[in-house]
Amino acid sequence: xxxxxxxxxxxxxxxxxxxxxxxxxxxxxxxxxxxxxxxxxxxxxxxxxxxxxxxxxxxxxxxxxxxxxxxxxxxxxxxxxxxxxxxxxxxxxxxxxxxxxxxxxxxxxxxxxxxxxxxxxxxxxxxxxxxxxxxxxxxxxxxxxxxxxxxxxxxxxxxxxxxxxxxxxxxxxxxxxxxxxxxxxxxxxxxxxxxxxxxxxxxxxxxxxxxxxxxxxxxxxxxxxxxxxxxxxxxxxxxxxxxxxxxxxxxxxxxxxxxxxxxxxxxxxxxxxxxxxxxxxxxxxxxxxxxxxxxxxxxxxxxxxxxxxxxxxxxxxxxxxxxxxxxxxxxxxxxxxxxxxxxxxxxxxxxxxxxxxxxxxxxxxxxxxxxxxxxxxxxxxxxxxxxxxxxxxxxxxxxxxxxxxxxxxxxxxxxxxxxxxxxxxxxxxxxxxxxxxxxxxxxxxxxxxxxxxxxxxxxxxxxxxxxxxxxxxxxxxxxxxxxxxxxxxxxxxxxxxxxxxxxxxxxxxxxxxxxxxxxxxxxxxxxxxxxxxxxxxxxxxxxxxxxxxxxxxxxxxxxxxxxxxxxxxxxxxxxxxxxxxxxxxxxxxxxxxxxxxxxxxxxxxxxxxxxxxxxxxxxxxxxxxxxxxxxxxxxxxxxxxxxxxxxxxxxxxxxxxxxxxxxxxxxxxxxxxxxxxxxxxxxxxxxxxxxxxxxxxxxxxxxxxxxxxxxxxxxxxxxxxxxxxxxxxxxxxxxxxxxxxxxxxxxxxxxxxxxxxxxxxxxxxxxxxxxxxxxxxxxxxxxxxxxxxxxxxxxxxxxxxxxxxxxxxxxxxxxxxxxxxxxxxxxxxxxxxxxxxxxxxxxxxxxxxxxxxxxxxxxxxxxxxxxxxxxxxxxxxxxxxxxxxxxxxxxxxxxxxxxxxxxxxxxxxxxxxxxxxxxxxxxxxxxxxxxxxxxxxxxxxxxxxxxxxxxxxxxxxxxxxxxxxxxxxxxxxxxxxxxxxxxxxxxxxxxx
Ligand SMILES: O=C(O)CCC(=O)C(=O)O
Ligand SMILES: [Fe+2]
Numbered sequence: 001x002x003x004x005x006x007x008x009x010x011x012x013x014x015x016x017x018x019x020x021x022x023x024x025x026x027x028x029x030x031x032x033x034x035x036x037x038x039x040x041x042x043x044x045x046x047x048x049x050x051x052x053x054x055x056x057x058x059x060x061x062x063x064x065x066x067x068x069x070x071x072x073x074x075x076x077x078x079x080x081x082x083x084x085x086x087x088x089x090x091x092x093x094x095x096x097x098x099x100x101x102x103x104x105x106x107x108x109x110x111x112x113x114x115x116x117x118x119x120x121x122x123x124x125x126x127x128x129x130x131x132x133x134x135x136x137x138x139x140x141x142x143x144x145x146x147x148x149x150x151x152x153x154x155x156x157x158x159x160x161x162x163x164x165x166x167x168x169x170x171x172x173x174x175x176x177x178x179x180x181x182x183x184x185x186x187x188x189x190x191x192x193x194x195x196x197x198x199x200x201x202x203x204x205x206x207x208x209x210x211x212x213x214x215x216x217x218x219x220x221x222x223x224x225x226x227x228x229x230x231x232x233x234x235x236x237x238x239x240x241x242x243x244x245x246x247x248x249x250x251x252x253x254x255x256x257x258x259x260x261x262x263x264x265x266x267x268x269x270x271x272x273x274x275x276x277x278x279x280x281x282x283x284x285x286x287x288x289x290x291x292x293x294x295x296x297x298x299x300x301x302x303x304x305x306x307x308x309x310x311x312x313x314x315x316x317x318x319x320x321x322x323x324x325x326x327x328x329x330x331x332x333x334x335x336x337x338x339x340x341x342x343x344x345x346x347x348x349x350x351x352x353x354x355x356x357x358x359x360x361x362x363x364x365x366x367x368x369x370x371x372x373x374x375x376x377x378x379x380x381x382x383x384x385x386x387x388x389x390x391x392x393x394x395x396x397x398x399x400x401x402x403x404x405x406x407x408x409x410x411x412x413x414x415x416x417x418x419x420x421x422x423x424x425x426x427x428x429x430x431x432x433x434x435x436x437x438x439x440x441x442x443x444x445x446x447x448x449x450x451x452x453x454x455x456x457x458x459x460x461x462x463x464x465x466x467x468x469x470x471x472x473x474x475x476x477x478x479x480x481x482x483x484x485x486x487x488x489x490x491x492x493x494x495x496x497x498x499x500x501x502x503x504x505x506x507x508x509x510x511x512x513x514x515x516x517x518x519x520x521x522x523x524x525x526x527x528x529x530x531x532x533x534x535x536x537x538x539x540x541x542x543x544x545x546x547x548x549x550x551x552x553x554x555x556x557x558x559x560x561x562x563x564x565x566x567x568x569x570x571x572x573x574x575x576x577x578x579x580x581x582x583x584x585x586x587x588x589x590x591x592x593x594x595x596x597x598x599x600x601x602x603x604x605x606x607x608x609x610x611x612x613x614x615x616x617x618x619x620x621x622x623x624x625x626x627x628x629x630x631x632x633x634x635x636x637x638x639x640x641x642x643x644x645x646x647x648x649x650x651x652x653x654x655x656x657x658x659x660x661x662x663x664x665x666x667x668x669x670x671x672x673x674x675x676x677x678x679x680x681x682x683x684x685x686x687x688x689x690x691x692x693x694x695x696x697x698x699x700x701x702x703x704x705x706x707x708x709x710x711x712x713x714x715x716x717x718x719x720x721x722x723x724x725x726x727x728x729x730x731x732x733x734x735x736x737x738x739x740x741x742x743x744x745x746x747x748x749x750x751x752x753x754x755x756x757x758x759x760x761x762x763x764x765x766x767x768x769x770x771x772x773x774x775x776x777x778x779x780x781x782x783x784x785x786x787x788x789x790x791x792x793x794x795x796x797x798x799x800x801x802x803x804x805x806x807x808x809x810x811x812x813x814x815x816x817x818x819x820x821x822x823x824x825x826x827x828x829x830x831x832x833x834x835x836x837x838x839x840x841x842x843x844x845x846x847x848x849x850x851x852x853x854x855x856x857x858x859x860x861x862x863x864x865x866x867x868x869x870x871x872x873x874x875x876x877x878x879x880x881x882x883x884x885x886x887x888x889x890x891x892x893x894x895x896x897x898x899x900x901x902x903x904x905x906x907x908x909x910x911x912x913x914x915x916x917x918x919x920x921x922x923x924x925x926x927x928x929x930x931x932x933x934x935x936x937x938x939x940x941x942x943x944x945x946x947x948x949x950x951x952x953x954x955x956x957x958x959x960x961x962x963x964x965x966x967x968x969x970x971x972x973x974x975x976x977x978x979x980x981x982x983x984x985x986x987x988x989x990x991x992x
Pocket of ligand 1 (some may be wrong): 309311320325341350384385386398400
C-alpha cells in the first residue's frame, strides 16, 4: 500500500453521503494514531464504515520517536478538513449525535510507519504541509500492528463495503438513525411577515440573523426608546417589580426574574425545572408595551403580546446561559414564534448560535432602549444567551414579550392570537376573541403581590399579622433562616409564628415554606429548635383541618384519601413510636437517624398539606407538596407505611385525571392537571417503586378508582411518554425512568407480564426522540429490561422485527454514556447478550454480530474501568467530566477528547462551561441538606441492579465460556483473554 496521508473515513448513518462537516482537531501534544483511534472508538462505539475519505489537509505535525512506545508519535496540531473546510473539534461530537454519523480514524500506510519499531524516524521539527509521511513497513506487517482492530473491521476498513441497504420497512427506524432534515418551508409559503417588513418604513430595523433555510430570523432596532424613557422604565422595573431569584440545582440562578401576564392568565413561566407564578401587567409595563409594539408593526392593541418575562442582571456576573425560549406555552419549537425584547440599562452582548450543524454564531450589542426580535423557527433551530461580562457593573433589565400559544391546563385560557394565523395575513382580522376562561372556573382574584420583608426580620406582632397571607409565610421562612443562622433568637419568633392568627389562611403556604426551611436547615437547628418547628407544623396542620371543616370542599386530612382510613386511625403517636423503634435498628450514621426522626415526626403534620397540594386547587404548591412527599417516602421505614400510600392515587389523577367520589374533576381537568410535572412526580413515585416495595406496585389496587397500581403506573408512563409539546421530552424521560425503575427493582417473574407492553411504548417513542435526556433514558430502559429478563426481552425485539437495529444503536451509543449508572446497565444488557451467545441461544441475526459485541465489551469494559478510577480518585467531581492522567502531552490530548465527550453528552445544553445548564435544572434526586451539601436520594432506593457489579458479571461470562469460545474471543479482540479477565478481577476485588 502506498504511503498516504492519515485518513478519516466517514459515512453518515443513513449510509448515503458523508456528513457535510466532520472533524477532529487535536491540540499540540503527542498522540499516536493508534491511541487516537482507540479513544475515538471508545467515544463513538465500534462501528466503522468507510466511505468518502476525508484527507488530512494540513499536517503540520512533527513526528518524533518515542522509544518507550517504540513508535513515532505525531506532535503538533492536527487539523482535518473536508472539502477544503477546516473542521472543528466541537463539530465531531455533534455530528455523531445529531447526524448519527459514525467516525473512525484509520491510518492506512501512515499507521504502519507509526507502528513500525524498525522504522522509527528521527524527529522532525516540521513537515511540509502536503508531503505525506513515508511508509516504512510492508503492508502485511503494518496490518499486523493494527492491534486495535478486529479482523472483520480491518477488512471492512481496507475494503469499503457498499452502502448499507435501507432498514427493513416493517421496522420503523428510530430517529437515532434517521436525522430529520433541517430545512423548513420558505417563509413566503407559510406567509411569515417579519417585523422589519411590517414595521413603519422609516424605522431602521437591522437584520441580525436571516436564515431562510431554517426559517429563523432576528432583527435589531437600536435606540427604539430615547434615553429618558429608557431610564424611566428601568427605574420603574427595578423599583416596582417583585423580582424573584429562584433556586436552581446549584443555588440561586444568576439573575433575577419576573413573569407578567395579561388578561387574567395564570400560567407559570418555566425555565428548566423552575416555574414561577405570574403577576398582572402593571401600569408602567402597559405603557412601555404601548410604546414599543407600534415600532414592531403592531399598532393594534388586540394584537399585542399577552405575556412578558423580565430579567434583571444586577451586574456583569449575572447572565443567562445558552437556551431557547422553547417552553410549551409559546410553541416556539413547532410554529413561527415572535419574541420581542427591550433592553434597559447596561449594554450587554446578546449571542445567538445554531443548535446543530452547520454552526453559526451571531452577536448583538444591546444598549439601553434597543429592541430586538427573534422570529420564525428561531427557538427550534437556535440558542441564545447573555454571557457574563465581569467588567460591566451596571444593572440591566430585559423585557421579553411573547404570545402564549398554549395555556396551562390549570389556567384554562384560550390563546388570544391564533399563532398559525397571525403571520400569514399580517393582519389580525381573523383572530379569535380575547382570552376567555372556561365556564367551569370561577374568576380568579389577582394574587397578592409578593414583597420580601425587609431585613432585619420584622418582629412587631401587629405588623406581622397585618401582612398578607403569602407574605406572612415568607416572613416565617426568613425568620427561620435567621434563627438557623443565629441571627435571631428563636424565643422571639416562635410565639409569634405559633399565634393562631398568624397561620390563619396560609396553611399551604406556611407548610410549604416551613418545609423548605426545614429541609435546607435541618442540620443547623438545635434539638430544641427542631421541637419548636414541629409545633409550628402542628399549627399548620390545625389550620389545614380548620380550612377543611369550614367547607372549601377540598380534602385536607390524610383520612380523606382513599385507602388510608384504616392507617390514619392509628394514632400518630403509634406511628411515631413504630418508626422510632425502626430507627433504633438502623445502622446508619447519626445524621441519617436524625433526619429520619425529623421526617418521621413530620408525617402527621405534613400529610394534610401534601394532600392539599396534590389537589387541583393546590397547584401553586404542587412542587412543594411533591417535595414533602418525596422526603417523607425517602426517609420513612420500608415497606412504606400505609398512611404514606395515601397520596399515591392523587399522583395518578394529577397526571391522568379520572374523577372519583373523593375528587370530582371538572371537565377541563378530566385529563389530569399536572402531567407536565412528571419530573417532580417522578421522585415520590421512585420511592413507591423502590421502597414500596415494588411488589406492592404489582399487587396493589386503588379501590376507589377500581384500578390496579400496576395499571396506574403504566397509564402514567404511557401518557407522559407520548405527551406532545416542547419541553415534554424532559417529562417523557422522567416517565421512562419511572418505568425503568420497575424492572430494576422487580425480580422475575414479578414484572414479566408488563415487559412487552412497556417495550412497545418505548420503541414507539424512540422514533420521535429529539433530546439526549430522552434518548439516554430509553436506552437505559431497554438495557434494564434486557437485564431483567433477557429471553423475554429478545422475544419482544424479535416479534417487532427490531432486534438488529436496536443493538446496533445500543453498541454505538454505549460509548457516549458517561454516567456510570447509565453505562453500567447498558453494559450489563450486553453482558446478558454475550451470556446467551455463549449458550448458543441468540437469534441468528444477533449471533452473527457476536464478534462485534465482544469487541464492544472489550472497549467499553476498559472505558468503565477508567471512569471508575476517575470517579474514585476525584469523588467530588462530576462523573462525566473525566480526564485521564498521564504525561503532560497526553493530558492535553485528553482534555480535547474530554471536551468531545462532554460535547457528545451535552447535545442539548451543548456548552460545557455553562453552569446555567446545570443551575436551571430542577429537583432531580440531589437535594441540598445543610451547608450546601448534596444528599443523593438515590441512596435510599437501592435496587437489585445496584447490587450487581457489571464488570464482575462480564468476567463470569468470559470465564465460563467454552475453551473454543474463549479462543474466538481472543481472535476477535486481538489480545489476551487472560489479561482482560485479570484486569476485571483486580477491579472487582478493588471495588468490593
Ligand atoms: O436578557 C436578554 O436579552 C435575553 C433574555 C432571555 O433570553 C430570556 O429571558 O429568555
Ligand atoms: Fe431567552
